[in-house]
Amino acid sequence: MKVKESGLFGLTGQPVIFASDVSHTSLHKAAMLLGLGTSSIIPVKSSSDSKMDLDDLKKKISQAKNEGKIPFAIAATAGTTVTGSIDPIRSIADTAKENGLWLHVDAAYGGALIFSEAYRDKLNGIEMADSITFNPQKWMYVAKTCAMVLFKNRGVLETDFRISAPYMNETDFANLGEISVQGTRHADILKLYLSLQHIGLKGYRELLHESLALKDEFIKQVKQRHYLELSGEPDTNVVCFRGVPHDVDEAQWDHWNLELQQFLLNEENIFFSLPAFRGSRWLRAVLLNPFISNTLIQRVFEKIDEFYEQG
Incomplete structure (x- = not known):
């Protein structure tokens, strides 16, 4: 007081x-x-x-x-x-x-x-x-x-x-x-009241589980590629990762990830934000959209491979 x-x-x-x-x-x-x-x-x-x-x-x-x-x-x-x-x-x-x-x-x-x-x-x-x-x-x-x-x-x-x-x-x-x-x-x-009435607790539970399953698939795809790294293991459906191509000077990695971000936006209409984290630029994916599928995630990583192989 x-x-x-x-x-x-x-x-x-x-x-x-x-x-x-x-x-x-x-x-x-x-x-x-x-x-x-x-x-x-x-x-x-x-x-x-x-x-x-x-x-x-x-x-x-x-x-x-x-x-x-x-x-x-x-x-x-x-x-x-x-x-x-x-x-x-x-x-x-x-x-x-x-x-x-x-x-x-x-x-x-x-x-x-x-x-x-x-x-x-x-x-x-x-x-x-x-x-x-x-x-x-x-x-x-x-x-x-x-x-x-x-x-x-x-x-x-x-x-x-x-x-x-x-x-x-x-x-x-x-x-x-x-x-x-x-x-x-x-x-x-x-x-909020109307959303709970329409979706219900069961519906929200299913949405949560589906987005976390998509997060697991996304992380699996990152780990399969030696030129990508995770910031850590997330507890939610947010994944922070970046490219660390060994044939590119480390000082240019931020620019490489910026170009990858723009490439995915132009080629697939997929947007990853590019936050500053630990002194570097990282790509951030939010697996929230219920219409995302494992197939879409796999296609996105095929495009990331394409960008990497272009050098």
Whole structure:
């Protein structure tokens, strides 16, 4: 309540949040909106599979305390944007609890795995989160905008965030306009409700399984080619890979992958994004379209072979 009424000026140190160095940029935007500044997001090293390094997390928490900073939250990621990786949420939750920190899980993409009995264990520990971001506009195929944040204790919103609007009637339900940044809003929940009614939990489970099977086929095709490499093993249906042709100077690999991207777009009308990752350019495939088939994936890799053989 002190911060709510008086702002951050009365604090003795800088409040800080810990997040993986491959977490989404929205965390930095949130820090700016809160008045904390982007420097309040302390990056934690990630593994070769782009998962938060627990040892480095503990090290960074201890270091921040020694520097007089005020750790207050950890943001774990369930489905990184570039590589589709999921942090070890349960272990991160244990660390948050040991240090008395708020645990937020950015499950904007990977949260949909909860609908699959076969794959929901990838989200193991998410039930320990204090808050969760989830965007049905991603893996649930709902037209944007459809995004939400879930809280373990809704009462926190009322006590720490609520600004009463005097022109509103008193009600028994939470008025989102009084407890969130946005006031008037569209009925975005209607799109989610209708999608659940039309597709159903069984339908979503089948869509998830089909896209993950396509991801497996895509990875198999990458591994069969010596001139391609994966960024790591993804937990979702996002695959990050690149060409590493040994007959091309390594300094030219970024340009080679850019040309491959354009070749596939022109020849097959297939688009892979080209994000910067680990100091290089990688190709990123999202196996989301339910009309993708193994045959299409195989044809795409035949075209990649064609591009490679052209030199």
